[in-house]
Amino acid sequence: MPALPNIPNVIKAQVHYQVGSDTTAMTVHHFRYSGTPPDSSSCLLLAQEILSKAVPLAAHMDTSSGLTAVTVTDLSTNLGGQNTFTGTTMGTASGGTLSAGTAFLCNLQIARRYRGGKPRNYFPFGTTLNLSGRTQWIGAFHDSVQTDLVAFFNSCVGLSGGGTSLIAHCSVGYHDKNAPGGILSSPHVDTITGYKCSMHVASQRRRNQT
Numbered sequence: 001m002p003a004l005p006n007i008p009n010v011i012k013a014q015v016h017y018q019v020g021s022d023t024t025a026m027t028v029h030h031f032r033y034s035g036t037p038p039d040s041s042s043c044l045l046l047a048q049e050i051l052s053k054a055v056p057l058a059a060h061m062d063t064s065s066g067l068t069a070v071t072v073t074d075l076s077t078n079l080g081g082q083n084t085f086t087g088t089t090m091g092t093a094s095g096g097t098l099s100a101g102t103a104f105l106c107n108l109q110i111a112r113r114y115r116g117g118k119p120r121n122y123f124p125f126g127t128t129l130n131l132s133g134r135t136q137w138i139g140a141f142h143d144s145v146q147t148d149l150v151a152f153f154n155s156c157v158g159l160s161g162g163g164t165s166l167i168a169h170c171s172v173g174y175h176d177k178n179a180p181g182g183i184l185s186s187p188h189v190d191t192i193t194g195y196k197c198s199m200h201v202a203s204q205r206r207r208n209q210t
Contacts, residue, residue: 004174007032007075007187009033011043011166013050013156016069017061019124023068025204027121030075030172031156032189036163038061039081043072045161047085053155059123060104060145072161076171083184095127102126104137104200106149108143108171110190119171119192124147136199146197149175153195 009032038046047070058067067089074080076095076184103122110119123145130141159166173188 001073004183005185005187006077006080006163007172007189009037009171010048010075010189011038011064011151011164012073012075013047013174014071014073015050015054015067016071017065017124018068019065020097020115020167025124027123029121029153029156030170031166031187032168032170033164034167035160035165037071037076037080038074038164039085039160042162042164043074043081043083043087046154046164046166047072047083048087049155049159049161051085051087051150054161056148057123057125057152058089059089059095060123060148062095062097062127063091064097065124066090091129093125093130095129097133098126098128100124101203101205103202103204104145105200106120106146106200107196107198108169108192109194109196110171111193112188112190119173119190122202126201131201137199137201139199140155142197142199146195149197150195153192188198 013029015027019025051070069084071084071088073082104125106121107118132138153169169192170189
């Protein structure tokens with residue numbers, strides 16, 4: 001499989017989770033940056049800062065799950081800096097555990113219009129006490145998570161490590177069925193303009209396979 005194209009002035013931040021016994025769950029986020037491309041040391045500083053901003057999200061996870069680490073990668077070159085900061089914060093939400101594949105969906109809004117799936121994240125949030133029936137979240141839970149997610153994303157903008165400063169939350173799109181091999185030579189990079197979390201319980205079925 002060919003390497004993905006480089007993207008100047010963008011980092012990838014992978015937030016890692018423990019979901020019960022599964023330690024491979026993650027959400028992936030992208031941010032534009034200004035200043036110098038981050039080296040390994042700068043990536044470590046950014047990862048530490050992002051993880052610290054994510055800590056309040058653990059309040060929406062059951063007590064057998066939690067945040068474990070953040071990995072930051074500079075996408076500007078194939079040799080861009082990369083590093084992981086590790087620090088576990090276990091969930092504090094009361095209630096019974098949900099299936100590993102149960103997820104809270106946050107849709108990321110962008111200005112560009114196109115046919116096909118829009119950027120989104122699936123978070124391992126919620127317990128049995130947060131459900132309204134089998135398919136919907138309780139309104140108060142939904143609103144609380146959305147508030148905390150927006151606060152998390154907003155708090156990441158302005159973080160700095162070394163000579164690198166994060167200036168905008170963005171999405172990255174590599175794929176287009178009309179491009180050679182299905183991969184764009186110049187990926188789409190769109191600034192996130194808003195957030196719309198779903199009231200419906202979502203699923204990440206691959207998390208049920210671990």
